[in-house]
Amino acid sequence: MKKIIFATGNANKMVEIRQILSDLGMEILSQKEAGIEADPEENGASFEENALIKARAVRAIAAGMEAYRDAVVIADDSGLEIDHLNGEPGIYSARYMGTDTSYDIKNNALLERLAGVPDEERTARFVCAIAAEFPDGSEEVVRGTMEGQIGHEIVGDNGFGYDPIFFLPAYGCTSAQLAPEVKNALSHRGEGLRKMRRIMEERLGGRK
DSSP states (O other): EEEEEOOOOOHHHHHHHHHHHHGOEEEEEEEETTOOOOOOOOOOOSSSHHHHHHHHHHHHTTTTSGTTTEEEEEEEEEEEGGGGGGTGGGGGGGGEEEEEEEEHHHHHHHHHTTTTTTTGEEEEEEEEEEEEEEEEEEEEEEEEEEEEEEEEEEOSSSSOTGGGEEEEETTTTEGSSSOOOHHHHSSSSHHHHHHHHHHHHHHSSOOO
């Protein structure tokens, strides 16, 4: 069976990835499960550049491992862009206020910065760039987005990160209140992964 190594150690993210790519017919491993230690500096100027940095670093290690020499390495870089805050936290979403700062603290800080801002000016989006490194050295990058706005409080237990403050007016709830299958159908990561899945089916001959 062909293998995909996803360049992440985030267990919550791997749940989403496996749900979305489950019908691809490939074994999906996190870099930790593959025994790969890589933590490159994400110093790119865009989500796409950071995703490529991570994918290239893991692919370079996988290429030297017999079990994963022919694996496809996928990485993502995602974040929250808030229009009223000039796109913050953007590519620094995971590092906003420090990498060890809890998302409860981060989310409360963002809500405080938007205190008094009316709903029509609280527009925001989740962005996810997905990069793939193929065994032949070629690369593919796609982007997915999910539009919404920043709510007024932290609500919901189904998501992680900034999900509890990301409000979806059409659904009347935050993305952390959505059922997993609904969130996967709507999310920035879901859109990006579905785009990448189509590319991989074309490149690798679909389900094997």
